[in-house]
Amino acid sequence: MGVLPKRNDMSHHHLVHGPRHWLLHHVPLLVAALALILVATMALGVSVGAVGIEPHVVWGVIASHLAPGSVEVTWSPGRDNIVWEVRLPRVILGAIVGASLALVGAALQSVTRNPLSDPHLLGISSGAALGAIIVLLHVGMIFGLATLPIFAFVGALLTTFIVVGAATLTRSTGASRLVLAGVAVSFVITSAGSLGIFLGDPRAAHTVLFWMLGGLGLAQWSQLVFPLGALAICGAWLIGRARFLNAMTLGDESATALGIPAGRFRLAVFVACAILTGAAVAFSGVISFVGLMIPHIVRMVVGGDYRRVLPLSALVGAIFLVAADMLARVIIPPQDLPIGIITGLVGGIFFLGLLRRNASMG
Template sequence: MSHRHLVPGPRHWLLHHLPLLVAGLVLLLVLTMAAAVGVGAVGIPLDVVWGVIASHLMPGSVEIAWSPGRDNIVWEVRLPRVILGATVGASLALVGAALQSVTRNPLADPHLLGISSGAALGAIIALLHTGMILGLATLPFFAFVGALVTTVIVVGAAGLTRSTSAGRLVLAGVAVSFVITSAGSLGIFLGDPRAAHTVLFWMLGGLGLAQWNQLLFPLAALFGCGAYLLFRARYLNAMTLGDESATSLGIPAGRFRLVVFIVCALLTGAAVAFSGVISFVGLMIPHIVRMVAGGDYRRVLPLSALVGAVFLVLADMLARIVIPPQDIPIGVITGLIGGVFFLMLLRRNRGMN
């Protein structure tokens, strides 16, 4: 009699030690963020990074042995950038995981479904045409509206075909994304030429414009929407079985899907408003997590958020060191990695209708 089934595998260990895994990922995220703050055209040692952070959080707790220039680089430039990167990575990974559940589509992603393009169009309108009419809330509000409208259009376009194909929603999203991206390009062309360069870099994805006073919006969206999705993890598990199965369990499938779409639009809008369009994070990260930890959304959601945060911080580090002192748009880095991952995923799911 074989005892192979009695030997716990890696996934079995993870399923029974989720708090330990989460704690390990949190520690990894903190260390990665600290390392990212020290990386750039001007390298800063880790002890100086920790010292600057401690001196601002607890004035007088450490002896200041660094220049004002280094203090400014760490506190005013790089730390907000790294926090924004972690926040956006976690948000996009959560969006991808939630969309893949409620659409029962393994290829669902805010970029592929055109939601990011809609958010970008809303932000372009705010930046180049309406101005900051709502103060700091203008960008996230317009980006949210753009993301939500695009989501409605994509779902409606897919529904017109009355097809149950798993790839239909992606095809509709790609088509709508082209239209929305063209509208965004037209908005840039008709806008102030002096702002076109900044907006173009922002459309390619970047964290270089991060500021402390802007972090409230993406952080609030992440914690608020993330808490809702985690609270409804059981519903997301049921939605992966189909509407009929979810309804039989007492879950209002149609209404819940609509709420998830709104939550995802809010998360995407808050992320895109301050980081630009960053592709494929929402596609890759949930798949990687499910390969390791299984499909239970009580595990998938927190792990996706943490892995997504670590991934985007690492991608931003790479974007800063490839051709210093220039920053490569982070969307280029994630696009290259995600494109290869997408092709591998298509091959793995080649039997999908």
């Protein structure tokens, strides 16, 4: 197993020159710098909006809630409410969802050996969305706050099993064929979701359609525990299996020769990705292309070793989605532009650029 990172790095050796070479040898510094950028971006995200709030007020409000009496309250109750109850949960949710989707994209690109894999293309997002649609329009919150993430996770997991089953029935269990099966299943699941919207209450359907475009405006403190818990558990599991993911990029036969049960490990990764995607989609709606873009950007900078790709993808994904949400709030104030429009526009352009780059390299 010890040779895996070396081989993976060598495959990207021609990409590593100048600053990239320095970054490869100073990854902890890069992680620390990205963490600081994330905190700064989140603080700016709380400050920016239809009502601008000074940064010192933002930090003051946060300090007053975390340690009551530690600072003198010089701001109005309205600003306190905007910072603590509206914007801070929103930017935290954005960071969690961005990190989760980026981790899912990176992991799927490894186990499917397809650079275009992400939770949206494989149908996992569509399955999670279908589960949420069933809750919002037909079932209701039968399990309280946990209803939405439970149904979204079940939808994502069932879709994952359907994709694997469809690939097996068509005798196309290879990694690249698995992606094609995912795309086909995604169309079917999306159609089922559209039928669910059509048959639901028209007034509620309007809310669901907005949610389907992606957004963080409904974030609440009481709900953050679900996506945060999924990220902590599944994210740690994926990062702890970074060497396995390195092996999977070499192919099933090579991974098996190194003692990794390729099929079983791929299924385990799919389950972890379903949990992450379900928890994210349940509270943010369908946000596409984050899982496709971010791992590619990270690999362009630090190479293909998943011990670096996974934690850096999580940080960059968090920064990207918080920044995208900030942009969505200021384009047409006081209205919120659905964040899925922003990520879809940026991701579509990136997708075309990636296809062009792959074509020129091929």
